[in-house]
Amino acid sequence: MSPERPRDALGRPLPDSAEPELAVPGVPVRATLTDDEAWAEAMAYLESGRPFHAHEVFELRWRLAPEPEKPAWQALAQWGAALTHEARGNPRGASAVAARALANLDASEHIPSCVDTALVRESCARLGLLGG
Amino acid sequence: MPLPDPETFIRASGPWTHRDVSANGSRFHVVDAGDGPAVLLLHGFPMFWWTWRRQVVALADAGYRVIAMDLRGYAGSDHPPEGYDPRTLSADVAGVIRCLGEEDAVIVGHGWGGLVAWSTAVLEPDTVRAIAPVSMPHPRQLRRALLRRGHQRSAMKYARSFQLPFVPENRLAAHDGQRVADLITAWSHEKDWLDERTTDAYRAAFMRWPTPHTAVEYHRWAARSSIRPDGMSYMSLMEAPIQRRVLQVHGALDPMMLPSSVDGSDEYVRGGYERVDLECGHFPHEELPDQFNAALLAWLKDVVGT
Numbered sequence: 001m002s003p004e005r006p007r008d009a010l011g012r013p014l015p016d017s018a019e020p021e022l023a024v025p026g027v028p029v030r031a032t033l034t035d036d037e038a039w040a041e042a043m044a045y046l047e048s049g050r051p052f053h054a055h056e057v058f059e060l061r062w063r064l065a066p067e068p069e070k071p072a073w074q075a076l077a078q079w080g081a082a083l084t085h086e087a088r089g090n091p092r093g094a095s096a097v098a099a100r101a102l103a104n105l106d107a108s109e110h111i112p113s114c115v116d117t118a119l120v121r122e123s124c125a126r127l128g129l130l131g132g
Numbered sequence: 133m134p135l136p137d138p139e140t141f142i143r144a145s146g147p148w149t150h151r152d153v154s155a156n157g158s159r160f161h162v163v164d165a166g167d168g169p170a171v172l173l174l175h176g177f178p179m180f181w182w183t184w185r186r187q188v189v190a191l192a193d194a195g196y197r198v199i200a201m202d203l204r205g206y207a208g209s210d211h212p213p214e215g216y217d218p219r220t221l222s223a224d225v226a227g228v229i230r231c232l233g234e235e236d237a238v239i240v241g242h243g244w245g246g247l248v249a250w251s252t253a254v255l256e257p258d259t260v261r262a263i264a265p266v267s268m269p270h271p272r273q274l275r276r277a278l279l280r281r282g283h284q285r286s287a288m289k290y291a292r293s294f295q296l297p298f299v300p301e302n303r304l305a306a307h308d309g310q311r312v313a314d315l316i317t318a319w320s321h322e323k324d325w326l327d328e329r330t331t332d333a334y335r336a337a338f339m340r341w342p343t344p345h346t347a348v349e350y351h352r353w354a355a356r357s358s359i360r361p362d363g364m365s366y367m368s369l370m371e372a373p374i375q376r377r378v379l380q381v382h383g384a385l386d387p388m389m390l391p392s393s394v395d396g397s398d399e400y401v402r403g404g405y406e407r408v409d410l411e412c413g414h415f416p417h418e419e420l421p422d423q424f425n426a427a428l429l430a431w432l433k434d435v436v437g438t
Contacts, residue, residue: 009360043292046295046296047291047292047294047295047355048295048355048356049295049352049355049356083296083297086297087297119293119296119299122299122302122303123296123297123298123299126297126298126299126302127297127298
């Protein structure tokens with residue numbers, strides 16, 4: 001699957017037969033992205049109902065982060081993935097990934113101050129209940 | 133102190149009649165008073181018909197038939213899982229007007245109710261005689277303000293987490309709906325009207341599940357609509373010029389819906405646009421009821437000629 005494959009607003013690959021205007025561009029890859037920029041951009045995506053894009057931003061920041069800060073950004077990327085699963089109608093997937101996000105957040109020694117950890121924890125804890 | 137029974141306020145007794153009407157596939161609770169040209173009152177978030185209690189009396193006394201409605205998902209009306217988009221909401225409103233035996237009505241809407249008023253004027257024009265949106269710019273103007281101006285985005289930061297599943301519902305419902313009282317207080321400039329009985333009324337009505345969820349659904353539709361086909365087609369329909377008279381009422385000190393975000397709403401109106409800014413916050417009809425009623429009644433008299 002090539003990265004250029006057209007995707008919908010929740011990151012699902014569109015069938016070849018889909019109308020081109022249904023495709024939603026992904027998050028542009030960059031060589032630099034600060035903590036504040038990453039958090040603000042991901043939240044703006046979440047505010048417009050695009051958790052997949054938020055996940056991509058967190059993932060990009062995770063790749064660029066220095067070693068001690070990686071667990072926190074990984075946890076946030078997992079949170080974005082859990083929200084994406086939920087939006088796609090996959091509660092079990094959402095629950096499993098949210099539990100891993102919460103565990104990684106707990107294991108993080110360095111969480112950037114711009115991150116609203118109370119919000120992330122509350123969201124992960126609630127998504128974690130979806131597994132049944 | 134436990135909250136009062138919400139029915140005390142939803143079915144409050146007064147010089148009016150409570151009705152439950154079926155329209156557009158759902159059941160709606162309305163308060164109905166007076167005789168004369170019909171005026172429909174639509175509340176905003178996080179309120180219900182009771183926000184218009186003073187206007188119901190004043191307008192009925194002035195010779196109008198006043199109908200104050202609980203919107204879909206609020207208080208005494210049905211809370212279906214879907215339909216929190218302006219097209220369905222406009223069809224609800226048009227249906228309620230017809231079910232009550234009226235051909236058309238003047239629609240006065242506050243906040244989200246104002247957004248429904250603007251939408252109904254475009255999408256269901258035959259049932260709309262004129263509109264008075266309160267604390268709500270034209271929907272295209274609001275979108276423009278949100279896209280271009282960080283100030284309006286920060287002023288609406290209360291809704292920032294509203295796209296997340298479950299979290300906003302939990303936060304609004306925490307501590308018996310304390311956040312409902314906090315938001316209403318924060319958005320008011322005049323605080324005199326905010327006694328405990330009043331905020332308890334809004335908390336109690338809002339706390340009746342699933343109102344926290346359905347109220348958030350309005351916000352979810354609005355935020356997601358920008359990237360979905362139904363939202364894009366709504367926004368292009370809303371370009372149509374409104375051939376009705378419009379009275380725009382706004383609080384000059386509204387900290388949530390900024391007065392400057394309203395500027396430009398007149399571009400969409402061809403039937404005659406007037407704007408009244410009162411020295412208050414987000415709730416002109418509650419903060420300054422006498423001034424609000426005087427402005428509304430003067431305009432109504434001109435519109436319907438009574």
